[in-house]
Amino acid sequence: MASLQFGLSSSFASLPTASRFRRVSVRCSGDRQVLFNRIAPVYDNLNDLLSLGQHRVWKRMAISWTGAKEKDTVLDICCGSGDLTFLLSEKVGPTGKVIGVDFSKEQLNVASSRQNSRWRACYESIEFVEGDATDLPFSNCQFDAITMGYGLRNVVDKKKAMQEMFRVLKPGGKASILDFNKSTKPFVASFQEWMIDNVVVPVATGYGLAEEYEYLKNSIREFLTGKELEELAIQAGFSMASHYEFSGGLMGNLVVTR
Amino acid sequence: MVRLGKTLLKEAANGIGKTLSGVLACPLSKQPLRCCKETNSLISDSIGVSYPMKDGIPCLVPRDGKIVGGDDNDGHNGDPATIQSTD
Numbered sequence: 001m002a003s004l005q006f007g008l009s010s011s012f013a014s015l016p017t018a019s020r021f022r023r024v025s026v027r028c029s030g031d032r033q034v035l036f037n038r039i040a041p042v043y044d045n046l047n048d049l050l051s052l053g054q055h056r057v058w059k060r061m062a063i064s065w066t067g068a069k070e071k072d073t074v075l076d077i078c079c080g081s082g083d084l085t086f087l088l089s090e091k092v093g094p095t096g097k098v099i100g101v102d103f104s105k106e107q108l109n110v111a112s113s114r115q116n117s118r119w120r121a122c123y124e125s126i127e128f129v130e131g132d133a134t135d136l137p138f139s140n141c142q143f144d145a146i147t148m149g150y151g152l153r154n155v156v157d158k159k160k161a162m163q164e165m166f167r168v169l170k171p172g173g174k175a176s177i178l179d180f181n182k183s184t185k186p187f188v189a190s191f192q193e194w195m196i197d198n199v200v201v202p203v204a205t206g207y208g209l210a211e212e213y214e215y216l217k218n219s220i221r222e223f224l225t226g227k228e229l230e231e232l233a234i235q236a237g238f239s240m241a242s243h244y245e246f247s248g249g250l251m252g253n254l255v256v257t258r
Numbered sequence: 259m260v261r262l263g264k265t266l267l268k269e270a271a272n273g274i275g276k277t278l279s280g281v282l283a284c285p286l287s288k289q290p291l292r293c294c295k296e297t298n299s300l301i302s303d304s305i306g307v308s309y310p311m312k313d314g315i316p317c318l319v320p321r322d323g324k325i326v327g328g329d330d331n332d333g334h335n336g337d338p339a340t341i342q343s344t345d
Contacts, residue, residue, distance in 0.1 A: 135285040137318035
């Protein structure tokens with residue numbers, strides 16, 4: 001059974017079931033920020049449940065593609081509750097630097113709590129910053145590697161986000177961008193939507209998130225295909241861009257080199 | 259517990275840790291930021307904007323920025339300097 005990463009947002013305060021099909025406005029960056037603030041308390045649990053734990057494997061794959069190693073300075077954009085950030089810190093170790101940036105203060109609070117709740121030497125190298133993927137608060141050429149997990153699809157100005165990634169990467173550095181795949185194969189796209197309607201929604205209903213499912217489905221429909229992502233990366237200045245599909249075409253990972 | 263203590267110390271010192279030192283920049287001008295202890299904020303002298311720090315986390319989304327007044331106490335009192343490390 002293919003698994004799904006649930007990157008949705010919703011009101012954690014319970015909503016009446018009559019609002020199940022209410023369309024939630026998530027067109028602008030501000031709406032999406034509110035959305036991810038609301039989902040923060042259940043985000044991790046829902047990711048585990050809906051992907052049957054597979055998201056952990058995908059995230060490790062994404063990090064491997066960056067080539068991040070000990071002592072590196074690395075950045076996790078749209079870090080959310082910090083899954084990729086913590087994995088990156090294990091790669092770069094206590095002598096490296098890891099920065100997790102997200103525009104959702106609530107997600108960052110969860111990430112900070114996770115960091116404080118368990119001690120590992122490498123976690124001391126992590127700092128969290130509230131910031132915008134389209135206006136990164138970093139000087140040029142700072143990072144050896146960048147990750148972005150289930151974030152680019154939620155960014156309104158994807159071209160600017162790619163340009164910012166290019167700007168803050170060191171020459172030769174790599175960015176690994178993991179997300180749902182917008183498949184060009186009709187069967188895969190249909191299956192993906194079927195999974196959202198018949199698996200994600202019923203599970204999400206139990207968390208009071210059913211009314212927001214339209215965002216996930218629409219966000220994938222409006223996303224770029226692998227080929228389009230590669231072209232966007234080249235336009236942003238990257239010297240190499242390759243998009244890899246996995247999990248039956250449901251997931252994709254763009255790897256770009258400055 | 260140790261980590262929480264370190265966060266409190268950082269807040270008390272109104273500074274930025276070693277990891278962020280030299281890396282952070284104004285999200286709009288991309289120029290270095292200066293730490294202001296009085297207001298617990300990061301100042302972008304290049305454009306006259308200050309960004310808050312909350313719970314030890316720098317808030318550097320552009321709309322978090324506030325225009326720095328001419329004669330107020332935002333620490334706008336000298337050369338712009340890079341972020342001061344607390345370590």
